Amino acid sequence: MPRRGRTVAIIPARFASQRLPGKPLVDICGKPMIQHVVERTRQAKLVDDVVVATDDVRIMDVVQSFGGHAVMTPTELPSGSDRIANVARSLPDAEHIVNVQGDEPMIVPAMIDEAVEPLVTDRRIVAGTLVRKIDTPEELLSPSVVKAVLDHDGYCLYFSRSTIPFLRDQTVSDWLGQGVHYKHIGLYVFTREFLMRYSELPALRLELLEKLEQLRVLEYGYRIKAVVTTHNSISVDTTEDLERVRKLMRGNT
Secondary structure, three states: OOOOOEEEEEEEEOOOOOOOOOHHHOEEOOEEHHHHHHHHHHOOOOOOEEEEEEOOHHHHHHHHHOOOOEEEOOOOOOOHHHHHHHHHOOOOOEEEEEEOOOOOOOOOHHHHHHHHHHHHHOOOOOEEEEEEEOOOHHHHHOOOOOEEEEOOOOEEEEEEOOOOOOOOOOOHHHHHHHOOOEEEEEEEEEEHHHHHHHHOOOOOHHHHHHOOOOHHHHHOOOOOEEEEOOOOOOOOOOHHHHHHHHHHHHHHO
């Protein structure tokens, strides 16, 4: 592997959440959720530092209490990527920035390394992410699961909540056997230079219609390299998700 620059993982953590207020601080097996995310991210071999980007002093205090590094960001920032970019501007020595979602307490450290590695080995790549093959009809048809379509080199062609690609001459029950449907996992890696450029670009039509900010990268003609992972992670968006993660973690202890 070629010599690499510094890689910093930034975890956006907002206090406000419509479905689960104070989500980063909810208790999971004796620790706040944000602590689980930080500790797992620190285990990634290709990550040199971990920073929590928050808009609430309560989150900052908790992160500092367990020895983490947190930075306050403006409340009015419109997206997680904007919060990431806000912190990355103060990290001029970082070559790569990893956006790790703050609501995935079971993130597998190896997933982070899988996403970072292509940018380290090929300096032409400016953005990377993860996808996982869809293996259930429920995920295939669910609009809450974002799908990614890849080209033959593993770059993303499009993202949608719709079931894509649509296999015209087959029934839905046959689609999974083709191995062309991927679930997008919302973990991103950017070169710092590209992240600064991306954060200044206004949203275009497809991003606004689909409500998927990664489409901004594609709409402006840039490419996102996707790594197909066999690992999975669970986003905690509801109380049901929270109870599921608590049960899984109790089973692993």
